[in-house]
């Protein structure tokens with residue numbers, strides 16, 4: 001038996017280029033989920049492909065305790081690109097591992113155990129990160145998960161103020177909740193979280209695994225709010241398809257970190273892919289592009305809803321992280337989008353259609369998505 005966990009889709013994908021995926025029968029699909037925000041530069045981006053090929057020919061793997069140029073380059077790049085003076089980098093293989101490391105480092109640096117997370121949060125599926133994830137369906141059958149986690153309502157400053165105290169090691173926040181329904185936090189809420197954690201001596205952790213690397217119009221979503229955390233986690237599109245997670249830490253966190261490790265931490269091929277991805281994002285100003293095309297997409301979606309009286313409650317998000325709350329259920333809408341309109345997107349809960357397209361899409365791709373939504377919903 002194979003593949004017993006994933007609910008596979010009835011489309012067999014064979015290749016990809018830019019924002020398009022091609023099925024084995026030749027059908028072209030516009031990938032407006034970027035395959036879980038991973039194909040940030042689009043599929044099979046030539047800069048990433050050649051970086052992978054060159055590095056694989058030179059050195060595929062060496063244990064992480066030996067410095068290797070591509071990894072050192074990535075450490076320096078991430079330190080430079082990180083918000084504020086977060087300059088210590090831990091590399092791993094996925095988003096959930098990046099958050100596990102954040103939990104561990106926050107606990108060891110503070111000597112405390114309690115972690116505050118938010119209702120409807122998604123932080124990953126291993127037993128530590130799962131403890132910070134809200135949805136019972138993901139968690140309940142696998143209990144016990146890691147302990148010491150307290151949940152507060154996302155966006156409620158008073159609840160947060162009550163929860164954060166001198167026993168708190170960390171507060172975990174997504175600047176925009178992704179899986180939980182595309183719920184943006186206000187800049188004031190993020191700033192309050194900053195002030196409360198600072199006063200309490202706790203670490204503020206921003207999970208930017210979905211919001212990061214340019215998707216919301218800045219390289220990191222927290223930059224839109226002008227708030228710098230103590231720890232920032234990244235993954236998903238950071239190596240445009242190769243598995244990489246990063247935990248970026250302020251000095252006081254890194255200085256207090258106890259033993260941690262992973263065999264594959266910062267393997268050379270993955271680092272080469274990440275360097276090429278981040279260089280392209282910066283050189284082509286993809287955050288600025290995402291802001292402009294994202295505004296266009298949101299405006300056109302709202303106009304279509306108005307003009308055709310579509311059954312939509314709200315269009316929300318930032319940049320190219322856009323949620324459309326539909327009245328008739330997300331999964332049904334997604335199935336029609338894929339099979340009738342060849343547009344691939346993602347759910348965010350039961351009622352939200354989530355668009356996380358590659359950052360390189362242009363207005364014509366946005367138009368195609370708006371037309372597809374109009375056709376499916378009218």
Ligand SMILES: *Cc1c(COP(=O)(O)O)cnc(C)c1O
Nearest residue numbers: 094095096122123124178209210
């Ligand atoms: C996808 C995601 C994760 C988990 O990442 P994996 O690589 O699937 O482990 C964690 N947090 C957020 C916000 C995510 O979107």
